[in-house]
Amino acid sequence: MNLRFFELTAIMLVLFTSCNSNEKKNAETASEDIIVEEVVIDSHTSENALDWEGTYIGTLPCADCEGIERTITINKDQTFVAKDNYLGKKDGVFDSRGYIKWTDNGQKIMLSDDNETSYFAGENTLTQLDQSGNKITGELADLYILKKQNVSQDDDIVFTDTKWILVKLKGKDISESEAFISFATEENRVFGHAGCNTFSGTYKIKNNTQLELSKIATTMMACPDMTIEDQFMDVLNTADNFSLNGNTMTLNKAKMAPLAVFETAE
Template sequence: MKKYILVLAVFALIFTVSCNSNKKEDSESMSNEMTDPEAKPDMNTSQTSLEWKGTYSGTLPCADCEGIKTTIKLNDDMSYEAIAEYLGKKEGTFQTRGYYKWKDDGQHILLSDDNETTYMVGENKLTQLDSSGNMVTGELAEMYILKKKDMAANGDVKFTDTKWKLVTLMGKDIKDSEAFVSFATEENKVFGHAGCNTFNGTYKVENGSQLSLDKVSVTMMACPDMTVEDQLMDVLNTTDNFSLNGKNMTLNKAKMAPLAVFEAVE
């Protein structure tokens, strides 16, 4: 009998030690999960939960002008296009193209511009941060917000069958010029006015935005100033891609600065 009781006592001791050991392991496991720097919490971020691709616009504050009318388009391939118009300044329109990346927190994007501009991505808006990466506070805080455009409501235009008026050429604003270009869907014809002479030819679009022009002929009338025309024809012969941003269209060469900017007209 004593032997039987002794066996039961041994089994009880083993069972108690085993339970305590399991509890200790579970506690340590939970503690490690809470303190492990590699453990990533399951959370939704702007990058994963918002439809952030699209076009955003607004007027940012300006120290020496009436404001900076800004439009930024975030593309699927992590590239962006931006137009900044310094209101009240001559030759105050600048267009840049580049790439953006998400920061580790999934809430902010960083542009590849000279200032490495950072935006916090929210529901249908981009909020520009200051040079230190902090939110701007005070009376002007609301002015640092770019709101996402509703493409249908804002009437974004198509690349083809639209009259594109020249507004910027090689970085300079163009005024008082009749220059325009149009890409017709019928027989892939390109035609327009270069500022003095008219031109026409054919074009081809591949992969959505790659552009090539062929057999472009120009009338031979002479004008006092052929500067715009000569530069525009060089652009048409050089460009290899285009991009759309609202009611603006640009002709580009590779990933360099835009060669020419056009605006859709009625």
């Protein structure tokens, strides 16, 4: 009986040792099968990957006016100058200035204005965000995008000898008008159509964007409605700089919102 007991004990000991050995091998095999995934962290942000310095312009929706023309200039030292022009309102121009703060790991910009307005910084765009820091959705979403005004040395080639069709005048869309302007390289001559009469004169460009118009003369034809022409001529007598962005050109006064917006003729 003792012999039988010892035989059973020996068998159980062998089986236990075998199980432990198999478990150890399975554990070692499982550990060998584990694939260590390399986590690649993208360190590119709007702050360090985009050329965000510059001037951005757009017309925002307005509940009690025709629109808010907003111009924001962001400087390399992370200061800003902003101007809001409430279209159709007397004394509706407001200025602010201060500094910017990068948030959301360098993807968004917050201004140090009274409302701490935030923008998502995209490629040549600033998209205004709501008070919770989210993008505004709906049919008017695109109106909250400010576009950067790009000007380079080569832009003079595009600016001159091009027929620029007037599409917006002092914040109002212009339709069914023949108004246009063109800057000829020959003798630095400017000419165009003001809506009723044609006009011509001379121009000078300094520092790539500063514009000086002089000797502007028009024909003397009378038309039933001279509203567009009168405002257009006022712009020509007021504007002191221009900006280019693709096929769009604006005439401006200082750093105010654009006085007139033009597009290239098709």
